[in-house]
Every structure is written in structure tokens, then in C-alpha cells.
Amino acid sequence: MKFDTPATTNPIDQLKVIGKPLDRIDGRFKTTGTARYSYERHDVVPNPAYGHVLGAAIAKGRIKSFDLAAAKSAPGVLAIVTADNAGALDKGKNNTAKLLGGPEIEHYHQAIAVVVAESFEQARAAAQLIRVDYQDDGGSFDLRAGMADAKPAKVLGGPADSAVGDFATAFAAAPVQLEQMYSTPDESHAMMEPHATTAVWDGDRLTLWTSNQMIAWGVGEVAKTLKMPKENVRLVSEYIGGGFGSKLFVRTDAILAALGARAAGRPVKLTLQRALVFNNTTHRPATVQRIRIGADKDGKITAIGHESWSGDLPGGKPDGAVSQTRQLYAGANRMTATRLAVLDLPEGNAMRAPGEASGMMALEIAVDEIAEKLAMDPIEFRILNDTQVVPDNAKEASKESQTVGSASKSELPFSQRQLVQCFQTGRDRFGWAKRNPKPGEVRDGRWLVGLGVAAAFRNNQLTKSAARVRLEQDGRIVVETDMTDIGTGSYTIIAQTAAEMMGVPIDKVVVLLGDSAFPVSAGSGGQWGGNNSTAGVYAACIKLREMIAQKLGVNSAEAAFTDGEVRTGARGVALADAARDGALSAEDGIEYGDLDKKYQQSTFGAHFVEVGVDAATAEIRVRRMLAVCAAGRILNPKTARSQVIGAMTMGVGAALMEELVVDKRRGFFVNHDLAGYEVPVHGDIPHQEVVFLDETDPMSSPMKAKGIAELGICGVAAAVANAVYNATGVRVRDYPVTLDKLIDKLPAVG
Amino acid sequence: MPTFGDLKLSRRDMLMGTAATLALGNAPNTASAQDAGVSGGAVALAAGTPSLAKVSFTVNGAAHDLNLDTRTTLLDALREHLHLTGSKKGCDQGQCGACTVIVEGRRIASCLSLAVMHQGDAITTIEGLGTPDNMHPMQAAFVKHDGYQCGYCTPGQICSAVAMLDEIKAGMPSHVTADLEATPQLTNAELRERMSGNICRCGAYSNIAEAITEVAGSPA
Numbered sequence: 001m002k003f004d005t006p007a008t009t010n011p012i013d014q015l016k017v018i019g020k021p022l023d024r025i026d027g028r029f030k031t032t033g034t035a036r037y038s039y040e041r042h043d044v045v046p047n048p049a050y051g052h053v054l055g056a057a058i059a060k061g062r063i064k065s066f067d068l069a070a071a072k073s074a075p076g077v078l079a080i081v082t083a084d085n086a087g088a089l090d091k092g093k094n095n096t097a098k099l100l101g102g103p104e105i106e107h108y109h110q111a112i113a114v115v116v117a118e119s120f121e122q123a124r125a126a127a128q129l130i131r132v133d134y135q136d137d138g139g140s141f142d143l144r145a146g147m148a149d150a151k152p153a154k155v156l157g158g159p160a161d162s163a164v165g166d167f168a169t170a171f172a173a174a175p176v177q178l179e180q181m182y183s184t185p186d187e188s189h190a191m192m193e194p195h196a197t198t199a200v201w202d203g204d205r206l207t208l209w210t211s212n213q214m215i216a217w218g219v220g221e222v223a224k225t226l227k228m229p230k231e232n233v234r235l236v237s238e239y240i241g242g243g244f245g246s247k248l249f250v251r252t253d254a255i256l257a258a259l260g261a262r263a264a265g266r267p268v269k270l271t272l273q274r275a276l277v278f279n280n281t282t283h284r285p286a287t288v289q290r291i292r293i294g295a296d297k298d299g300k301i302t303a304i305g306h307e308s309w310s311g312d313l314p315g316g317k318p319d320g321a322v323s324q325t326r327q328l329y330a331g332a333n334r335m336t337a338t339r340l341a342v343l344d345l346p347e348g349n350a351m352r353a354p355g356e357a358s359g360m361m362a363l364e365i366a367v368d369e370i371a372e373k374l375a376m377d378p379i380e381f382r383i384l385n386d387t388q389v390v391p392d393n394a395k396e397a398s399k400e401s402q403t404v405g406s407a408s409k410s411e412l413p414f415s416q417r418q419l420v421q422c423f424q425t426g427r428d429r430f431g432w433a434k435r436n437p438k439p440g441e442v443r444d445g446r447w448l449v450g451l452g453v454a455a456a457f458r459n460n461q462l463t464k465s466a467a468r469v470r471l472e473q474d475g476r477i478v479v480e481t482d483m484t485d486i487g488t489g490s491y492t493i494i495a496q497t498a499a500e501m502m503g504v505p506i507d508k509v510v511v512l513l514g515d516s517a518f519p520v521s522a523g524s525g526g527q528w529g530g531n532n533s534t535a536g537v538y539a540a541c542i543k544l545r546e547m548i549a550q551k552l553g554v555n556s557a558e559a560a561f562t563d564g565e566v567r568t569g570a571r572g573v574a575l576a577d578a579a580r581d582g583a584l585s586a587e588d589g590i591e592y593g594d595l596d597k598k599y600q601q602s603t604f605g606a607h608f609v610e611v612g613v614d615a616a617t618a619e620i621r622v623r624r625m626l627a628v629c630a631a632g633r634i635l636n637p638k639t640a641r642s643q644v645i646g647a648m649t650m651g652v653g654a655a656l657m658e659e660l661v662v663d664k665r666r667g668f669f670v671n672h673d674l675a676g677y678e679v680p681v682h683g684d685i686p687h688q689e690v691v692f693l694d695e696t697d698p699m700s701s702p703m704k705a706k707g708i709a710e711l712g713i714c715g716v717a718a719a720v721a722n723a724v725y726n727a728t729g730v731r732v733r734d735y736p737v738t739l740d741k742l743i744d745k746l747p748a749v750g
Numbered sequence: 751m752p753t754f755g756d757l758k759l760s761r762r763d764m765l766m767g768t769a770a771t772l773a774l775g776n777a778p779n780t781a782s783a784q785d786a787g788v789s790g791g792a793v794a795l796a797a798g799t800p801s802l803a804k805v806s807f808t809v810n811g812a813a814h815d816l817n818l819d820t821r822t823t824l825l826d827a828l829r830e831h832l833h834l835t836g837s838k839k840g841c842d843q844g845q846c847g848a849c850t851v852i853v854e855g856r857r858i859a860s861c862l863s864l865a866v867m868h869q870g871d872a873i874t875t876i877e878g879l880g881t882p883d884n885m886h887p888m889q890a891a892f893v894k895h896d897g898y899q900c901g902y903c904t905p906g907q908i909c910s911a912v913a914m915l916d917e918i919k920a921g922m923p924s925h926v927t928a929d930l931e932a933t934p935q936l937t938n939a940e941l942r943e944r945m946s947g948n949i950c951r952c953g954a955y956s957n958i959a960e961a962i963t964e965v966a967g968s969p970a
Contacts, residue, residue, distance in 0.1 A: 023894060024893070024896065026901070027892070027893035027896075027898070028882040028885060029882055029901075030898055030901030031876075031889040031890075031892045031901075031904055031908060032880055033835065033836015033875065033876035033877050034836065034877070034882055035901050036835070037838075037902065039835075039839075040829070075800050076800070119819060119830075120826055120830065121819045121821040121826075122800065189951075190951055191900070191902075191951050192838070192840045192903045192952075193840065193900070194839075194840070194841075239900075239901060240900060241838070241900045241901065241902030242899075242902060242951050242952055271839065274840070274841040274842060274843060274845075275843070487899030487900030639896065642896045642954060643899075645954070645955075645956050645957065646899055646952045646953030646954060648953065649953025649955060673841065673843055673845060674845040674846050674949060675845045679951060680953065681945075681946040681947075681949055681955075682941070682942040682945040682946045682955050682958070682959070683942045683943050683946040685942075685953070685955040686956075687956050687959070688956040
């Protein structure tokens with residue numbers, strides 16, 4: 001189905017099932033320990049051997065020699081695979097470094113060997129017997145040191161640099177100016193299930209039960225890496241213990257399980273050891289950002305500039321921290337610039353809301369700062385500088401120039417933009433009027449109390465997605481698509497979509513996901529999964545409805561699918577009757593025209609945070625949180641709300657604790673476990689409130705929905721940082737905001 | 751370019767020694783440090799015949815007699831030998847809580863406990879609390895309040911929550927209990943402190959707290 005004109009009224013608009021806060025259909029499995037994750041497939045792989053990965057102990061250099069003798073002769077060992085005996089391997093398009101290193105080492109903890117043994121304990125013990133003699137070549141590990149030599153790098157969806165009007169002149173002439181440097185640290189996804197795979201060969205055909213967000217990409221990447229036909233690779237990812245971008249791409253676990261299984265002649269399963277996850281896999285790269293905002297005395301932005309530096313391995317990509325600054329606030333004169341330094345740290349890549357997450361951490365502090373300089377309420381400042389068209393359409397400009405965008409004024413409208421309404425709703429709900437604009441003035445016992453606010457912004461992305469829908473003889477509807485559920489609620493919203501379209505209760509719908517044998521979906525990433533995958537199911541259901549109508553001899557245009565019946569006028573026939581001679585199966589998908597070129601599709605929100613800062617110790621506690629979101633139709637308010645509170649929680653982590661600490665001599669992340677890399681725990685998170693504004697977006701898809709899961713993290717950290725400033729009068733611009741950065745600047749304890 | 755000559759091997763040796771064999775493959779090693787690390791016990795253990803030991807315990811009311819490699823954790827005994835994969839391995843280092851099970855009424859990190867240490871113990875896992883068609887009230891409350899997302903920490907959260915409520919009932923104080931003489935109450939602060947050993951990276955905490963509160967307040 002081609003979606004190239006705005007959606008009109010369709011069966012989804014009945015909202016009998018869609019839009020309801022239903023419990024997840026997979027909930028009873030997840031809560032009883034019966035949902036099967038990739039390492040737990042005793043049901044299909046009864047006797048696997050166990051793989052254990054050895055990571056490189058240097059950041060850059062070469063393996064001079066391996067001594068595998070002791071490991072090979074250790075009890076239970078079936079095979080050891082290194083680059084020496086793995087056979088010829090290619091590299092995935094989405095992998096910057098090789099997944100099996102050696103002899104060249106590209107980053108610390110790059111996998112260099114997998115030991116396969118009869119038991120987990122034997123594999124682990126044997127891996128410890130491998131002796132490696134390295135040639136350590138040193139490397140570049142310090143982003144700030146690399147900034148001077150950093151090169152322009154294209155940001156996803158736009159050129160490296162963009163310019164509108166004359167930024168330099170307008171900024172110099174602005175009566176009120178802000179110029180500040182900000183920084184965000186390297187962050188880790190730290191999802192609860194480490195990367196895990198069970199691999200089985202049947203001749204030259206490979207099946208991988210693997211924890212992966214993007215099944216079709218994964219099939220292609222496995223095939224490319226192992227130099228085998230795509231047709232011979234099957235990926236299954238029934239349940240995924242979190243991703244946040246870490247499982248967008250095929251990683252070491254999948255490739256080494258496959259290689260280990262081939263070498264051992266046995267099914268092999270392996271989990272990347274937690275202590276390897278942080279340096280072996282990808283992370284959100286650190287940024288240094290420079291923001292300049294010029295405003296007139298009334299608070300209107302006249303000039304806005306955002307520059308960002310990040311680093312990655314040779315051939316890698318930058319963090320897109322400037323992305324939102326091209327679209328979020330008005331202002332006639334603008335510039336952005338993105339620079340990439342070559343670093344020999346582990347691979348930087350996508351983590352929840354790549355670009356906007358780190359960009360908003362800086363931009364939304366800068367906005368708070370200039371509002372204060374203007375003696376304006378930060379919400380009023382944002383409302384005053386709202387725009388209903390994209391002020392810097394760098395995507396368009398990039399056609400004319402590879403690096404610098406044109407100065408032409410954009411007239412690209414947003415399909416929906418309720419940013420102002422988000423702030424207005426939140427302001428009342430949160431009690432913003434009680435905020436004292438003068439920082440450091442509000443006390444509650446030992447606590448200095450402050451309120452902070454920030455905008456949330458993240459684009460909505462359209463990508464084609466297919467599904468197969470079947471009417472069974474017993475009247476059940478079975479949906480098959482390679483879409484994944486990484487905790488987002490895909491199982492449930494897909495079931496709701498099919499139930500709505502076919503007119504059956506949700507318990508008559510069976511949803512099967514995450515198998516490359518199923519039609520190719522959008523997959524999970526970039527907050528594109530919910531809207532696109534359900535739109536694909538919508539398309540397949542339309543086709544199935546036509547087949548059913550034809551079978552029953554009714555006009556599909558006049559047929560209503562409701563209450564388990566197909567009704568035309570007063571006549572109703574049981575849906576199952578259409579399958580009396582056998583199941584009916586339809587396959588289709590959604591494909592998009594150019595509505596996303598005619599309208600910028602984005603999601604908006606406002607984050608409100610109250611913190612308490614201990615007046616004596618500077619301990620920071622988040623006391624209240626509210627997010628107001630405008631993100632198209634909310635398909636299931638219960639699961640959508642969960643996405644937002646989860647993102648708010650990760651935003652608190654980014655604000656207050658998350659930081660991969662770089663050892664700049666040896667080139668690795670020091671705190672590579674869940675005790676050293678701190679993420680929020682129960683004690684850090686208060687009750688969280690989420691409000692969804694009423695919105696449908698007919699430009700996005702027949703579902704009229706947009707993404708929500710990444711919107712929720714964008715801006716949270718800045719709202720926390722701004723609240724800490726309001727509480728204490730101490731402005732911290734280098735994340736995370738930890739007590740050591742506050743304590744010597746706090747007011748004297750009175 | 752920085753060199754590593756200023757790192758003292760003796761310090762690293764000490765780190766290797768204390769980190770024991772589990773961390774060996776992962777520690778920041780030069781070749782020499784790795785050599786230093788695999789001296790002694792690890793070699794003997796790996797090169798020799800694995801030592802097996804018999805252990806008997808009950809899991810969810812069923813008796814099991816196992817003959818296990820002595821290095822097998824309780825978590826791996828459950829997951830790999832008894833195929834009870836509800837208990838999750840999130841870190842294998844006692845840092846995340848996903849492996850939480852209830853042993854003799856107390857919640858423990860089963861990844862930090864060797865199976866052979868549990869001779870005669872009664873162990874309850876997530877599978878023993880309830881089933882998809884007959885859920886424990888805590889499991890049902892997690893579903894109702896959407897107290898999970900990816901589901902990987904969920905069994906640990908639920909086992910922890912069930913045992914935690916028993917700890918409150920038994921009058922056990924926590925770090926945030928102001929009065930050690932008084933009976934602890936399930937306040938917000940108590941609940942959040944006592945559950946803080948169970949990480950949920952999806953960030954379902956607000957919902958988990960509501961699920962637990964509901965169960966604690968119900969007559970059941």
C-alpha cells in the first residue's frame with residue numbers, strides 16, 4: 001500500500017481497541033519467566049556447547065602471537081576460533097571495527113577469540129589460559145586534544161555545516177548574547193540483557209536466535225560478514241532484553257557464536273560477558289558543544305549557532321548533536337557545524353535519540369541561560385521563539401552543497417507542532433508559577449529546592465514495513481512480521497491494530513514477531529517502530545479484508561468488520577465463515593510517498609523537573625517529574641507512557657550519573673560494569689507523570705501516529721540541570737551534574 | 751603519545767589477585783599482566799579434571815539431585831541444568847539483581863552463590879510464584895501497572911518485591927529506616943531503597959513502585 005496522500009477516516013478511527021490503555025499481551029509471559037530470550041532456547045536447541053569471548057587487552061596495535069596450547073587442552077574444550085582460523089571474513093556495513101579482531105587490534109576489548117566448550121564453566125576457565133603477546137601502538141583517546149584536527153562530518157539527514165542568513169553579523173549586533181561551551185560524556189546503553197546468541201548450522205544454512213532490534217539488517221550483515229548467501233541465514237529474536245540502539249547492528253556475539261558452532265560442529269550459545277559489553281560494543285559518543293544565541297531586548301532570537309565535536313574510530317560517524325538546532329527555534333540568522341575527531345576508543349554509534357539526546361542536553365541549558373540574561377521566564381522565551389516552519393532545512397540545502405547549506409529561507413511546514421501547548425499544559429499542571437526565578441532562594445528543611453524546564457524534540461521517521469495477516473478457521477487472526485519488541489510494546493500495539501481492523505477482540509489475535517522468515521518490517525530504532533510497523537499491519541489487514549469480502553460475496557467497500565462479523569447493511573456473517581474452506585492469508589506493507597518531504601514530521605514535548613539539593617553535601621535528589629508530549633495518535637496510552645517514563649529515567653541518568661570514564665593513557669572505558677557505570681535505580685526515581693496532548697497526524701501514516709520512545713529522553717537532562725541551577729545558583733555545563741561540581745560553590749550553610 | 755611505563759605492575763598484580771579468575775579475560779591487561787594473572791589457582795583448576803559434587807535441593811517444591819561442576823553458580827544450575835530460565839543473567843557479577851531468587855525465604859543474587867552451597871535448601875524462582883494462567887498477585891500487579899518493558903529484569907524485580915514485603919513484615923530495618931526500634935512501614939522511601947538492588951534500565955521504576963504498593967495494601 002502506497003501512502004502518499006494524507007490519511008482520511010479509516011477503520012482505525014473507530015478506536016474500539018486502538019487508543020485503549022490495554023495490558024501487554026506478552027505481560028503474563030514476561031512476569032512469569034516464560035518469555036524466551038535468545039540464550040534460553042532449550043525448547044529448540046537441546047544440547048548447545050558454550051562460547052566464551054576473549055577481548056583485546058590493548059586499544060590499538062597488533063597481536064604478535066597467541067599461545068593457545070593450554071586452552072586447547074583444557075577439559076571440555078571443543079574449539080577455539082581466532083582470526084587465524086576463522087576463514088575469510090568481511091565486515092558489516094554498519095560495523096566500524098571488525099567483530100573479530102586480529103592480528104590488527106582496533107579498540108580495547110575488541111573480540112580476538114572465542115572458546116567453545118562443553119560447559120560454561122569450562123569455556124570460561126579455558127579462555128583464561130590463552131596467552132596473548134601484543135604490540136601496543138598507543139593511540140588517540142582524548143576528544144578535547146583531538147578537536148583541533150577534527151574534520152567536518154555529515155550528520156544523518158543533512159550536511160556537516162549549515163547556514164541561513166548571516167549569523168556572524170547578527171550575533172555581533174545582538175544586544176543580548178550568550179556564548180558557552182558544554183560537554184556530554186560517553187554513555188553506555190547498559191541494557192539488562194547482554195548481547196546473546198544461540199547459533200545452529202544445518203549444512204550451509206545458519207539459524208541464529210539472537211537479541212537484535214533490526215532483523216532484516218541483521219540477516220544482511222551476518223551474510224556479508226560470513227560471506228554467505230542471505231537466503232541461508234535465518235534470524236530469530238522473539239524477546240529482547242532491551243536495546244536502546246545497542247542491538248541495532250550485528251555484534252560479536254552473533255558472529256562468534258556462528259563461527260564457534262561451525263568450528264565445533266555443534267550448536268553454540270554465548271552471551272557477551274557484562275564486563276565486555278561497555279568496550280566491545282557501541283556507545284553514545286562524548287561531545288563538546290559550543291552554543292551562541294543572540295537576542296533582541298524583547299527576547300526574540302536574532303542569531304543562533306551550534307557547533308559540536310565528537311570522536312570515533314577511523315571511518316566512523318559523528319554524534320548529530322546540532323540536529324535539533326536546525327528545527328526547534330525561530331531566528332533569521334543561523335549556523336551549525338559538526339566536526340569529527342579520529343579516536344581509538346571503542347566504536348561510537350546510535351543510542352536512544354542519537355544526536356538530539358546530547359544536543360538537547362546542551363541547547364536547553366543555553367536557552368535557560370539566555371532567558372535569565374533577558375530576565376524572562378524560560379517558558380515565555382521558548383513560546384516567543386516558536387516557529388511553525390523549519391527555520392534551517394539543511395536536508396534541502398544539502399542538495400546544493402555537500403558541506404554548507406544554502407542561505408535560502410525555508411518554507412517547510414511542520415505537519416503538527418504543539419510545542420507551545422505542551423509548555424502551557426505543563427506549566428499549569430506542574431505548578432510552575434511557584435518557581436522563584438532567583439536561584440538558591442527556596443529551602444525545604446535541609447534541601448535547596450529548584451524547578452527546571454526544557455523542551456523535548458525528536459523527528460518522526462517514515463520507513464516501509466510489511467506484515468502477513470491470516471484468518472484461521474477458528475476465527476483467530478495471526479499476524480507475522482519481523483518487527484521486534486524490545487520492551488516498547490510492539491506485540492500489543494500490533495495486536496490492537498489487527499483487532500481494530502478485523503473487528504475481533506484482542507484475545508483473538510496472535511502476534512508472531514522477530515523471525516526473518518516473516519515479512520520485513522521497519523524494525524525497532526529511531527522511534528520509528530510503532531507507527532511504521534502498525535501501518536504495515538494496517539496495509540496487510542486491508543488486503544485481508546478484501547479477500548474475506550470476496551470470499552463472502554460482499555462489497556468490501558461497504559463491509560464493516562465488527563464484533564467478529566462482516567456486516568453489510570442488516571446482514572452479518574461470522575468472520576470465521578470466510579475461512580471455512582481454509583485459512584485466508586494476505587501479505588502487504590506500507591510504503592511512503594513524499595509527505596515527509598512536504599511536511600516536517602516531528603514530535604514535541606516539555607519536561608518539568610523539581611530537584612532538592614542538600615545544602616550541606618550537594619547531594620541531588622529528583623523530587624518530581626512531568627512530561628507533556630504531543631506525538632500524534634497514542635496507540636496505547638499505557639505502553640506509550642511507559643516509554644516516556646523510561647526515557648525520563650534514562651535522562652536522569654544522563655543528567656546526574658552516567659559517564660564512561662576514559663583512561664586516556666590506555667584507551668578504554670574504565671568503569672565497564674554495572675557497579676562502575678552508574679544508572680538510575682529505584683531510589684533515584686520519584687513518581688513520574690506523563691500527559692499526552694490530543695493529536696492525530698494524518699501525514700504520518702493511516703495510523704496517524706508518530707514516535708514517542710525517544711522524544712521522552714530529549715531535554716530531560718537539561719531540565720534536571722536547570723532545576724539544579726534554580727535550586728543552587730550553580731550552573732554546571734559539563735555532564736553529569738555531580739555533587740563535586742557543586743559543593744565548593746554552594747551558598748554557605750545557614 | 752602517552753606510554754604505559756608509569757603504570758606499576760605491582761598495582762595491577764594486586765588488582766588481578768583480588769578480581770580473581772572471573773574478571774581475567776576482561777581486565778586491562780598488557781601481556782605481562784595477563785601472565786601474572788593466570789598464575790596459581792586458575793591454571794590448576796582449568797588444567798585438571800573438573801571437580802564434580804552432588805547437591806540436592808528443592809526448587810519450587812520439586813526435589814532435585816544434581817551432580818555439578820563445583821564452579822556452577824546457583825543461577826546456572828537453574829538456567830542451564832534445570833532449564834528454569836526465568837531467573838536472568840544480566841551481569842553475572844552481583845550488580846544488577848536480574849538473577850534474584852528466594853532461598854529459604856530470603857532474596858539472594860543467585861549468580862553470586864555456588865549451587866553446591868545450597869544443600870537441602872528450599873528455593874523459589876519466578877516460575878514457582880505463578881504461571882501465565884495462574885499468576886501470583888505480584889505478577890498480576892506488574893502486568894496491570896506495566897511494571898516492566900523488555901522483561902529481562904522483571905523476574906528478579908518480582909522475586910525481590912515478594913521477599914522485600916516479607917522483610918518489612920518481619921521488622922527488618924533498611925538504610926533509610928529512621929527508628930530502628932519502630933516497626934518499619936512501606937513508605938515510598940523504604941520501598942525505593944529496598945528495591946534499589948534491582949536495576950531496570952528500561953526505567954519502569956515508577957510503575958513497579960505502584961505495583962508493589964498495591965500488592966502490599968491488598969488484604970492478600
